Amino acid sequence: MKKTILLIFLLLFGFLTLFMSSSVLFDWFGIRAKEGNFVPFIVWANWLCGMLYLITAYAIFKNKIWAKVPLIISLIILVLAYIGLFIHINNGGIFETKTVGAMAFRILVSALFLYIITKISKK
Template identity: 40%
Template sequence: MVEHSTGSWASKLAAGVAVVFGVLTILSGSQALFGSAAMRDAAGDAVPFVLWFNFLSGFFYILAGIGIAMGRRWAARMAVYIALAIAAVFALLGLHILQGGAFEMRTVGAMTLRLIVWIIVATAAVRKFPMAR
């Protein structure tokens, strides 16, 4: 059952961004986790828990994007949870760095980008499908 119309251009854009971002996240994560030795070496000092989180979250990005595109109210809540999960893992990355753990600066940049994108996606989804009811 469709719970809300899908006429908003912002929610359609957010859905598309979520799906594309999810596919790209899965592809890049799978190369770093399961690719050739050269691909894994190219990841440098990747932080394993961040790498696994990002890879697995890509599947949820796609699911949320499809849900938003189909006008499902649950997708707005899922987008918010994704943004919160990214923020939590980003905070754990910060703790890892503060404790002297090895990391790549590009990981900090990627996590910043992920958080910004998902705050925007979640905002668009919540505006289209308000969570309080």
């Protein structure tokens, strides 16, 4: 049951992440203008993590032992991007304040996904 719930959340979060980040990157539906001063490397990091969430969902669905690996990679990418964001901000780069909170949220959600999959796989 927990595995199914995790799978659903990973799929939803992955597809939502892919949709929103690709909409900003490729200016679909006028979303880029609504995002304001976005930081391109943050959007690319989010897009890549969206792909990794979907790969993780596939691995969980297929009961693969490597299911944690994409989540670990996504956490590394997000933490490095978050550090890069603060370097960007300290160097006077333009950004949206909501990006700082959104990245913290994404890191926490990814860590929670990893924690849950680790607990499930130990059983």
